[in-house]
Each structure stands twice: as C-alpha cells, then as structure tokens.
Amino acid sequence: MNILLALIPISLVLLGIAVAAFVWAVKRGQFDDMDTPALDILRDDPNDPRIPSHRAAPGPSGDAD
Amino acid sequence: MAELAIGEGHCFHCAEALPAQPVRVEVDGEPRAFCCDGCSAAAVWIREARLTDYYQLRREAADRVGTERADYAAWDREDVVADHARTLDDGSREITVLTDGMRCAACAWLIDKALRREAGIEDIVANAVTGRVRIRWQPQATPLSRPLSRMAALGYRPYLATGLVREEARRRERNRWILRMGIAGLGAMQAMMFAEALYLDTAGEMSPATRDFFRWITFLVATPVVFYSGWPFLEGMWRELRHRRLGMDTLIATSTLLALGASVIETVRHGVHVWYDAAVMFVFLLLAARMIEQGARKAASAQVDALARARPLLATRETGGDDEAGREQVLVSQLQPGDIVRVAPGEPVPSDGELLQAGAFDEALLTGESTPVPKRAGEPVFAGSLVIDVPARLRVTHTGAQTRLSELARLVDQAQAERPRMAQLADRIAHRFVVLLLVSALLVYVGWRIYDPARAFEVTLAVLVVSCPCALSLAIPSALAAAHGALSKIGVLGVREDALDRLAAVDTVVFDKTGTLTDGQPRINHVEVMQGLSQASAIDIAQALERDSRHPLARAFQAWPATRRLQASGVRQVPGQGIEGEIDGRRWKLGQAAFAAQGALDEGHALWLGDGERVHARFVLAERVREDAGSAVHALRDAGLAVELASGDGDAAVAAMARGLDIPRHAARQTPEDKLARVRALQAAGHRVAMIGDGINDAPVLAGADVSLAMGEGAALAQRAADFVVTGSRLVRIPQAIAIARRTRAVIRQNLGWATAYNLVALPLAATGHVTPWMAALGMALSSLLVTLNALRLTKVPTE
Numbered sequence: 001m002n003i004l005l006a007l008i009p010i011s012l013v014l015l016g017i018a019v020a021a022f023v024w025a026v027k028r029g030q031f032d033d034m035d036t037p038a039l040d041i042l043r044d045d046p047n048d049p050r051i052p053s054h055r056a057a058p059g060p061s062g063d064a065d
Numbered sequence: 066m067a068e069l070a071i072g073e074g075h076c077f078h079c080a081e082a083l084p085a086q087p088v089r090v091e092v093d094g095e096p097r098a099f100c101c102d103g104c105s106a107a108a109v110w111i112r113e114a115r116l117t118d119y120y121q122l123r124r125e126a127a128d129r130v131g132t133e134r135a136d137y138a139a140w141d142r143e144d145v146v147a148d149h150a151r152t153l154d155d156g157s158r159e160i161t162v163l164t165d166g167m168r169c170a171a172c173a174w175l176i177d178k179a180l181r182r183e184a185g186i187e188d189i190v191a192n193a194v195t196g197r198v199r200i201r202w203q204p205q206a207t208p209l210s211r212p213l214s215r216m217a218a219l220g221y222r223p224y225l226a227t228g229l230v231r232e233e234a235r236r237r238e239r240n241r242w243i244l245r246m247g248i249a250g251l252g253a254m255q256a257m258m259f260a261e262a263l264y265l266d267t268a269g270e271m272s273p274a275t276r277d278f279f280r281w282i283t284f285l286v287a288t289p290v291v292f293y294s295g296w297p298f299l300e301g302m303w304r305e306l307r308h309r310r311l312g313m314d315t316l317i318a319t320s321t322l323l324a325l326g327a328s329v330i331e332t333v334r335h336g337v338h339v340w341y342d343a344a345v346m347f348v349f350l351l352l353a354a355r356m357i358e359q360g361a362r363k364a365a366s367a368q369v370d371a372l373a374r375a376r377p378l379l380a381t382r383e384t385g386g387d388d389e390a391g392r393e394q395v396l397v398s399q400l401q402p403g404d405i406v407r408v409a410p411g412e413p414v415p416s417d418g419e420l421l422q423a424g425a426f427d428e429a430l431l432t433g434e435s436t437p438v439p440k441r442a443g444e445p446v447f448a449g450s451l452v453i454d455v456p457a458r459l460r461v462t463h464t465g466a467q468t469r470l471s472e473l474a475r476l477v478d479q480a481q482a483e484r485p486r487m488a489q490l491a492d493r494i495a496h497r498f499v500v501l502l503l504v505s506a507l508l509v510y511v512g513w514r515i516y517d518p519a520r521a522f523e524v525t526l527a528v529l530v531v532s533c534p535c536a537l538s539l540a541i542p543s544a545l546a547a548a549h550g551a552l553s554k555i556g557v558l559g560v561r562e563d564a565l566d567r568l569a570a571v572d573t574v575v576f577d578k579t580g581t582l583t584d585g586q587p588r589i590n591h592v593e594v595m596q597g598l599s600q601a602s603a604i605d606i607a608q609a610l611e612r613d614s615r616h617p618l619a620r621a622f623q624a625w626p627a628t629r630r631l632q633a634s635g636v637r638q639v640p641g642q643g644i645e646g647e648i649d650g651r652r653w654k655l656g657q658a659a660f661a662a663q664g665a666l667d668e669g670h671a672l673w674l675g676d677g678e679r680v681h682a683r684f685v686l687a688e689r690v691r692e693d694a695g696s697a698v699h700a701l702r703d704a705g706l707a708v709e710l711a712s713g714d715g716d717a718a719v720a721a722m723a724r725g726l727d728i729p730r731h732a733a734r735q736t737p738e739d740k741l742a743r744v745r746a747l748q749a750a751g752h753r754v755a756m757i758g759d760g761i762n763d764a765p766v767l768a769g770a771d772v773s774l775a776m777g778e779g780a781a782l783a784q785r786a787a788d789f790v791v792t793g794s795r796l797v798r799i800p801q802a803i804a805i806a807r808r809t810r811a812v813i814r815q816n817l818g819w820a821t822a823y824n825l826v827a828l829p830l831a832a833t834g835h836v837t838p839w840m841a842a843l844g845m846a847l848s849s850l851l852v853t854l855n856a857l858r859l860t861k862v863p864t865e
Contacts, residue, residue, distance in 0.1 A: 019248060022247045022251065029190065031243050033177075035192070036170060039122050039174045
C-alpha cells in the first residue's frame with residue numbers, strides 16, 4: 001500500500017496541472033469560438049497539390065496566404 | 066454533413082426566388098444563377114478566395130446581399146467608435162461588432178477566413194451563437210471600414226454592439242461559466258476515481274487508516290467543485306431564502322450541500338459510507354444542463370439585439386446654406402430638436418421629425434409591412450423608417466428615448482411585465498419537496514431519539530441521503546436543456562425562460578396574415594387591361610419603367626417573365642405617387658390612380674398604368690403565401706389545435722386566404738386593439754392562445770397572448786414582444802415546436818413521477834432503518850441516471 005503514498009500525490013499534481021492549463025486556455029480566449037475550428041478539419045487544404053481540382057484551379061487573386 | 070440543397074429557380078447564395086432576369090455566373094465550373102449582383106459578387110469573391118467550402122459546410126442559406134452598398138467610412142471616425150473600441154499595448158485596436166446574418170457555424174467560419182485575408186487584421190473571433198465578431202486591427206495598416214465593407218459585401222452587415230464595458234463584462238461572465246464547467250469536470254473525474262477505490266473495496270479489506278486517507282483526499286478535491294463550480298446554485302439559494310421563496314436553486318444547493326456535509330460527518334466519525342462522488346457529479350451535470358439551456362436563450366436574444374440595433378450612426382445636419390458646405394456629419398446622439406436633417410434614399414431616418422418635402426417611407430421596422438407609405442410635407446416621420454426614392458429633409462422633433470420607436474419598445478416591455486406570470490411548476494414542486502423533506506427528517510430523528518437514541522443520527526442521515534432530491538432537481542433542468550437544444554436545431558429560439566411550459570398548454574393558434582402566412586413581398590396577382598392595350602404590352606411597359614427602380618413594388622414587376630424588352634427614357638420618380646417615363650414616343654405613368662389618370666378612383670391594393678389622361682391597365686397586387694403555410698395549418702389542426710386568422714386587411718383578401726388554407730375562423734380589418742380583444746375573449750372562454758405575428762402592430766397582442774411566436778424576418782420590436790423567434794421562413798417549424806414543447810412536458814411529468822415514486826418507496830424504508838448506506842448511494846445514482854437518460858430522448862429533432 002506504500003505505492004499509494006506516491007501515486008496519490010502524483011495524481012493530485014497532474015490534476016493541478018490540468019486545471020492550470022485549462023485556466024490558461026480560457027484566459028487566452030481559446031474557448032471564445034467553439035464552432036469554426038471544427039469546420040476547418042472538414043475542409044481540404046486549398047494548397048494541397050495532390051487534390052486534382054486544386055491543381056487546375058487558377059490562383060487566388062493577388063494574395064497568397 | 067448534409068449540404069444545403071438549393072432548388073431550381075432559387076439564388077445559389079441566398080436561396081431566394083430568382084427574378085425574371087437573374088445574374089448568371091460560373092462558379093467552380095458550374096453555371097449558377099443569382100438573385101442580384103450583390104449575391105453573385107459575394108459568390109465570386111468566395112471562389113477567388115478559395116473558400117467555396119462554405120457552400121458545403123453551411124446548413125442555412127445566407128442573407129440576401131442586395132445591391133445597395135452602405136458606406137462604412139463613419140466607423141473610421143474616432144467619436145463613433147469611442148465607447149466601443151480599445152487600444153492594446155502594441156498599438157493595435159480591438160472592437161466587438163454585432164452582425165445579423167450569422168446563421169450557423171459556417172457563417173462564422175467564412176467571416177473568420179475572409180477577414181483574415183484583409184491587410185492589417187491581426188485577429189478575428191466570430192461567434193455564431195452570440196452574433197458577435199471581435200476584430201483586432203492595426204490602425205496604421207488599415208482603416209476599420211475596410212474589413213467592415215468586406216463583411217457587408219458577403220451579406221453580414223455590422224452594427225455597433227452594446228459598448229466596450231458591457232461587452233467586456235459579457236465576455237468575462239462567459240469565461241467564468243466555462244471555467245466553472247471545466248473545473249467541475251476535472252474535479253468530478255478525479256473525485257470519482259478516488260471514490261472508485263473505496264467502492265471496489267467490497268470485502269472491507271482496506272485498513273481504516275488508508276480508507277480515511279482516501280476519504281480526506283476526495284474531500285479535498287470535491288470541496289472546490291461544490292463551492293467554486295456550484296457557486297451559482299449556492300448564490301441562487303441565498304437569493305431565494307432572502308425572498309422567503311424556496312425554489313429550484315434551493316433544491317439543488319440543498320442536495321449538493323447535503324451530500325458533501327453528510328460525507329464529511331461520516332469521514333469524521335469513521336462511518337461506513339461517503340457520497341463525495343455524488344456531490345460533484347450533480348454539480349457537473351446540473352451546470353452542464355444550465356449552460357445548454359442558457360446558451361439556447363442567449364442565441365435568441367443575440368438575434369433580437371442585432372435587429373434592434375439597425376440604426377444609423379451619423380446624421381447629415383444642415384448648418385445653413387443649401388450647398389455641400391452647409392452640411393455636416395454629426396453623431397445621431399448629438400441631434401437636437403429643431404435641427405434640419407437630410408437623409409439619403411435607402412438610409413434610415415435617425416430621429417422623429419416633421420417632413421419638409423414630400424417623400425415615401427418604408428416603415429417596416431415599425432409596422433412589419435414593407436409597402437412604402439407616401440407622406441406630404443408637414444407630416445411626421447419616425448425614426449427607423451427607411452427613405453425611398455428621393456432624399457428627405459426633415460426638422461427633428463424628438464430624439465433618443467423620446468422617439469416613437471423607443472416609446473413602442475417601452476410599451477412592449479410594459480405589456481410583458483404586466484402579463485400574469487404562471488407560477489413555475491419546478492419552483493412549486495421544489496418548495497413542497499424541501500419542506501416535506503425537512504419535516505420528515507425531523508420527525509424521523511425525534512422518533513428514533515425516543516425509540517433507539519443510539520441509531521437516531523445514522524437513520525436520519527440515511528433518510529436525508531436516500532431522499533436526496535437530486536433526481537428531482539435534475540428532472541426539469543435536464544429536460545429543458547434537451548428541449549431548447551432541439552428547438553434551436555429546427556430554428557425556433559426561445560427568448561423567455563418559462564415559455565416552453567406555456568407553449569405546451571396552448572389549444573388555439575391565431576395567425577397574422579401579412580408577413581406571417583405570406584412572405585410580405587408584393588406580387589402581381591392579375592392584370593386588368595383597358596383601352597385596347599394587350600396584357601403582355603401592359604406588363605412590358607411597366608417593366609421598362611420599373612427596371613432601375615429600387616422601390617419595393619418594383620421587385621414585383623421584375624419577377625414577372627418578360628416577353629419583349631422595351632426601353633424607357635426620361636424615367637422620373639414622383640415621390641409617393643409613382644414613376645413616369647417615355648416609351649416609343651408615348652408618355653406613361655405608373656403608380657397611384659390619381660397620378661396615372663385623371664378621375665380614376667383608388668380602390669384595393671393596386672397600381673395603375675395610364676398616360677395621365679386615361680387608365681390603360683390596372684395591376685392588382687397580392688402577397689405570396691408561404692410555401693408551407695398549408696401544411697403548417699394542417700399539422701396544427703392534426704395536433705388538435707384550433708386555428709384562427711386575424712388580419713388588418715380587407716374582407717375579400719382575408720376570406721380568400723382563409724379558404725385557401727382551410728382556416729374556418731377569420732376576421733378582417735382588425736386593429737391591434739381588436740386583435741388583442743379577440744385574444745382576451747378566447748382567454749376568457751378558457752382557451753390558451755398562441756399568437757404568431759411579425760409586425761409592430763402585432764406587438765401588443767404578442768405580449769398579451771399566453772405564448773407568442775414572432776417571425777425572424779419581421780419587425781425587431783415584434784420579436785422583443787415574443788416568447789419565441791422563428792428564424793428563416795418556414796412555418797412548419799411552429800407545429801414542430803409545439804410538438805417538442807408537448808413532449809418536453811410529458812418527459813418532465815415522467816421524470817417527476819419517477820422521482821416521486823422512488824422517494825415514496827425509499828423514504829419509509831430508510832425511516833424504518835432498512836436502508837444501508839451503499840443502497841442509498843446506488844439508489845440515488847441510478848434514479849438520477851434514469852431521469853437524465855429520459856430527458857435526452859428530447860434531443861431527437863422531428864423530421865418534416
């Protein structure tokens with residue numbers, strides 16, 4: 001049972017780190033927009049040359065991002 | 066994700082019906098049709114920017130972009146954005162603006178991607194739920210008007226939000242809720258893991274020291290969850306106790322404090338069982354339920370916010386002289402009664418005033434009807450109405466809170482405050498339950514003191530834990546959260562807290578006509594020709610005259626299929642009367658009867674075509690009934706509801722519509738007072754009435770009905786008076802919303818019934834000392850789980 005004396009403090013420290021990371025994320029505005037990042041994943045990379053439709057398409061007017 | 070299907074004959078960008086000559090542009094190799102140059106320009110820009118994924122991602126059609134280009138140069142003036150923008154340390158500035166076209170996450174995504182391409186933009190946060198966009202930009206690199214014009218060109222018109230201080234407070238409040246939620250989640254997870262160790266010790270082999278060590282560690286993790294994350298409930302209980310009214314918050318706070326307190330007592334006296342895990346679980350679940358429910362309501366009020374703020378920032382004031390030098394741009398708030406103000410066509414009137422020259426005004430914001438109202442010099446015009454045709458000059462009479470618009474807003478608020486509030490079911494039950502629980506616990510304690518003093522404390526604790534009102538306090542919030550989620554998925558946003566309960570109870574539905582059952586856009590019903598003119602040429606002449614007009618009625622002609630394209634020359638708008646021009650050497654006049662021909666009598670809703678002497682044609686106007694009006698009425702009647710129609714229009718039009726839609730009871734020429742009286746009469750006869758309307762003339766009756774739904778396209782003031790806002794244009798959502806409300810009521814009743822039955826069985830067993838602590842914990846957890854799962858059934862959205 002002595003292992004508990006090590007494991008429980010470790011779990012508490014990990015919990016503390018998780019809470020601190022969460023507070024940091026909220027303060028930095030990571031949760032201000034919960035909708036659009038989910039859509040980014042669904043979208044193909046417009047500059048990916050492996051997708052044929054993008055190779056043929058003309059370049060965007062002026063700016064490159 | 067299902068792609069939004071745009072039918073044939075509808076605009077590719079905004080899904081509105083196409084006019085006779087749509088704009089055709091190729092997008093991604095496929096020919097697409099658009100309703101206007103604005104929509105096609107937006108689609109072309111989206112393609113050039115390689116953001117066409119927007120069309121795959123979106124679930125709602127965009128707003129019509131239109132061809133009017135607003136000028137956002139005013140936003141570059143420091144005095145305009147003074148209370149709204151702040152300067153950050155690195156010299157960049159930040160502003161939060163409201164916008165009205167954000168319907169779904171894809172809109173927020175598009176705004177985010179589009180604005181990031183603009184030079185000088187450092188950060189964009191677009192939130193479709195709150196309708197707000199936060200823009201951080203470098204003032205040296207770009208004026209604010211550039212990104213705002215880009216937004217407007219995509220169909221998202223920006224408006225000033227509530228101001229820096231209130232926006233900041235709003236954001237902090239939101240962040241605090243997220244923090245509470247996250248800490249409850251993390252803490253609950255950890256506390257349950259420790260509790261797991263205690264549960265798994267079924268044989269009781271753990272040494273008392275280890276067991277107590279685990280208990281104290283769990284206490285350490287659970288306490289911040291109960292007191293920090295659960296603070297809103299504790300605060301709510303304090304508020305309810307101060308008002309001597311035991312409600313839902315008291316019930317929730319009592320159950321969490323009870324679980325925590327009982328566990329601490331058991332820990333201290335080395336008892337058999339602790340319930341820390343139960344305490345943190347309830348805080349987490351209830352917090353989640355409350356956040357979902359509030360989220361849905363916040364989305365609704367953001368929608369209303371954006372529309373109510375459609376007012377100009379600047380006004381053009383005359384300072385003497387008739388030329389450009391004699392005018393200045395001032396903030397609307399700086400206008401004084403007596404000032405002379407000029408308003409350009411298409412712009413809203415900044416304050417109430419007296420008209421100095423004849424003109425026509427679109428008073429849709431006030432009345433919900435987009436037919437322009439002609440006005441003569443000396444007549445009053447109201448803030449919020451749009452100027453049509455020619456520039457208007459007016460003398461300011463009332464500003465700010467004294468305008469008719471503000472007055473109406475106050476009237477609506479007043480009517481709402483006076484509406485008898487139905488005592489909330491949840492609070493009533495909570496009140497009884499808390500009292501009953503405390504009384505029975507006291508009786509049990511006294512009884513056991515007399516019978517067996519040694520076990521008195523233990524049994525009382527078991528009674529309190531087993532009857533822990535957790536299932537009861539979850540029963541209603543979880544159902545409400547699931548129902549609000551389902552409602553917002555079908556585009557019905559609940560604005561008020563207790564509206565769902567009232568919606569479930571209605572038995573009569575009263576519809577307004579214009580803008581509710583119809584889409585409010587004028588349409589040519591039929592053409593009567595005279596003097597030997599053929600019907601086709603009458604339409605050709607009218608189309609040629611109206612081709613470049615921005616008058617709302619002109620769209621009725623533009624939508625009509627053309628046979629021959631005629632050219633009109635010398636076209637001239639006569640404000641408030643009509644339009645005239647020369648076609649093939651003949652002079653034609655189109656407009657009001659007296660304008661088009663001498664001695665013609667104005668009757669009905671019609672436009673007249675003449676040469677100034679005699680009438681040649683008469684265009685009878687009608688409105689287009691919404692596509693799904695018939696099926697919505699049918700669905701309502703199938704659901705056992707009585708349907709009525711009340712309209713301000715004439716007998717013939719109302720009767721025809723009622724016949725067409727199979728509505729047995731209808732009333733024509735109804736003033737707002739008449740409509741309210743009708744609703745009151747129905748209420749007096751014992752009916753529960755739902756009113757569905759769109760205009761400000763409906764606002765009193767919307768506020769007076771038992772429950773009211775406003776169409777999202779209608780007047781902002783009507784939406785403020787309503788309990789629900791129906792976004793988009795589908796009427797079928799109304800019977801669906803009523804179905805959801807009824808199912809919600811059924812689920813709440815089942816949940817309450819279960820919680821009551823459970824307590825009826827468990828309480829006597831515990832009071833007689835037959836319930837062991839682990840049985841109490843298991844019963845509590847299982848009944849809560851059952852109640853939550855039952856509520857989750859409501860998230861299923863009805864299919865059409």
